[in-house]
Amino acid sequence: MTLPRRTYFLSCLLAVLFAIPVHAQSNYWQQAPGPFGGTSVTDIERGADGWLFVATSSGIFISDDEGITWSSQSQGLSNFDVRDLHMLADGRLLAATYGSGLFAFDESLQSWVPAGLERIYTSSIIEPVAGHILVASNGFVYDSLDNGKTWKSRTMDGFQVSVKSLAFNATHLFAASSLGLFRSADSGLTWQFASYGLDEYNVLSVATDAAGVVYAGASPANGGCALYRSRGNGNIWTCIQPATNPLLVPVLKVDPEGAIWAGGYQRLYKSTSQGDTWLSNSASTSSVQAIGFFGNSLVIGTAGLGVLRSQNAGQTWTESNTGLRSKIQSITLVGPGRILVGTEGGVFESNNYGSNWSRVNPNAPLVQRITDADLDGQGRIVAATTAGVWRYTSSSGWDALGPPGMPSIRDFSVRPDGSIVAGYHAGLYTLSGTTWTPTPIYGADQSIRDVSTLIVTESGTILAGASWDSWKKTSGNSPWELMSAGSVPWFDVRTFGMVGTRVMAGTRYLGILESIDDGSTWKSLGIGLNGTEDILAIAADGFDRVHIATYGSGVFQMNPWTKVWMPMNGGLGSHLIVTALAFDQVGNAYAGTLDGGLFRHVISTANEDDPGQEIPTSLRLGSPYPNPASRAITLPISLETAGMVHVRIYDLLGRERISHSTFRPASKWEFNLDVQELDAGIYMYSVQSGNEFKNGSFTVIY
Secondary structure, three states, rough: OOOHHHHHHHHHHHHHHHHOOOHHHOOEEEOOOOEEEOOEEEEEOOOOOOOOOEEEEEEEEEEOOOOOEEOOOOOOOOOOEEEEEOOOOOOEEEEEEEEOOEEEEEOOEOOOOOEEOOOOOEEOOOOOOOOEEEEEEEEEEEEEEEOOOOOOOOOOOOOEEEEEEEOOOOEEEEEEEEEEEEEEEEOOOOOOOOOOOOOOEEEEEEEEOOOOOEEEEEOOOOOOEEEEEEEEOOOOOOOOOOOOOOOOOEEEEEEOOOEEEEEEEEEEEOOOOOOOOEEEEEEEEEEEEEEEEOEEEEEEEEEEEEEEEEEEOOOOOOOOEEOOOOOOOEEEEOOOOOEEEEEEEEEEOOOOOOOOOOOOOOOOOOOOOOEEEEEOOOOOEEEEEEEEEEEEEEOOOOEEEEEOOOOOOEEEOOOOOEEEEEEEEEEEEEEEOOEEEEOOOEOOOOEEOOEEEEEHHHHHOOOOOOOOOOOEEOOOOOOOOOOEEEEEEEOOOOEEEEEEEEEEEEEEOOOOOOOOOOOOOOOOOOOOOOOEEEEEEEEEEEOOOEEEEOOOOOEEEEOOOOOEEEEOOOOOOOOOEEEEEEOOOOOOOEEEOOOOOOOEOOOOEEEOOEOOOOOOOOOEEEEEEOOOOOOOEEEEEEEEEEEEEEEEEEOOOEEEEEEEEEEEEOEEEEEEEEEOOOOOOEEEEEEEEEEEEEEEEEEEOO
């Protein structure tokens, strides 16, 4: 039986009203269910109430079930690169951030509050006696004798070095640094060099046991010893390297029974004989950076794989990453419903619009910081990382492609002919076949340029955003040309984007610039930004409306009529450091954040039985704007086949308030509605073309 139009719409209206809160339109973004675990964990600590806290490079997370599931606890932080957590004698939990000093967790506010050393790169915290706090930093050890109210800096024997870890026993304090080990016999007032016997200078970790034995973990420059022991408070050091070389030791920790544990590359080590012998267990496919002992649970934090748990002293491990969100480095839409997301710990893939996620090649993942990911001409996944370019095939897994030396790749582009252009610290590399060809960029000062973003236009012109200026190179052997933006001789481009044939450049503090001649000339695009936005991504929806992602100000959309940039952060909450942005061909939106993982706005999804197939439709709608509205509202409509289009507006009682019908050719257009005659409130709209209906809601305010 076919329902009458009014009855049909009322049934849809009731379904919408009962399924969606009335404020749903204000919550444009919804947090996606994953991906989880692609993050770097630097410390694990138990709070006063028994909760577990983990410090990561994308904020702090907590667990009330011994590390099985996690939720974000970064409220109040101004810096999300957290290096250490420490429970003080007075019950306060301190967090050391790399760049913004210390924060203390306020239980009553359930938020972090500044606790001193603002703008300092802190990395480790100890409290030898109650109220006496020492903090490691990039340059000094900071010392407070009044529970953190005032601080004094202490040099390492006159050197300014990167101090990475602190420890103490009954007589001495110890500091692991980029110049070796230092020790203090006067509670941190003065520090002396204490690295005799150490073959390595880059010491990452230090720990002491109840017997006063001191242990040091290093990152050997040339494959040397990574684990050392001193039974004389650092007078002389002896190599106690396990048989299975740990390669580097980012963390050392003594358990409640007095055994020493060491985290290495892919392995976890334990010794009950002060390092004379070691028990070695495979722990991950990355480095172990944090260790926690909680009842029968052994919990470790890794470099890129998140958290792992063991109930049998490290013999077997299970991932415990549910809710542990990584910084999203990149979002690439590679097919209907198929999304590639680059994280700090590898590439994740979804084939159903972000509803479920899995690591690419989970049994042997690429555990690297991903800067970009895409498909090559043969449909293979290619990833740019901080250690070169990699390619995934089902037969061989991840293979390193280069360039020579596997440098950090900032951005890359896959050309239609299958070649790859990659930006790195000295310009560009181009991969054609199996050969990498460097193309350096030199500025007027004859210094090489570090390319952070690039784009290849339809004509083959390469545009490159470098350290503090931007460059253009046409096809062939033409030289690099310095680009300018109006009165600015050069500009710092953070990201490029294409909208049709127009090239967009997102800058740091200069807004969005647009070029219609392959970068020869540029003009400012839109108004409404305040000049403090650091623009990290550019994307256009199905109606070619430009959107930008910014560091700290969230997402903006440019009104195509007024050319005004409007914030669209509903649902993002405090997660306003948006690092990646994309729209798929159905109209769904995806935003990657630094500390909140992936957010999405889903309009349409694929057929549940076949996620690879889109639902056939000739009628599509964009989100109405502005919403709420006080004078007029615009409804973007896309019609793939010509026909009559009926737009009807209903109030919440189902009464038709406005009706408009018109014949439209196949096109994208925008229906502009004057709402000044409507009372303040929520209204539903119905758009019909043939037998297709699309429904939604908007709000009128005065």
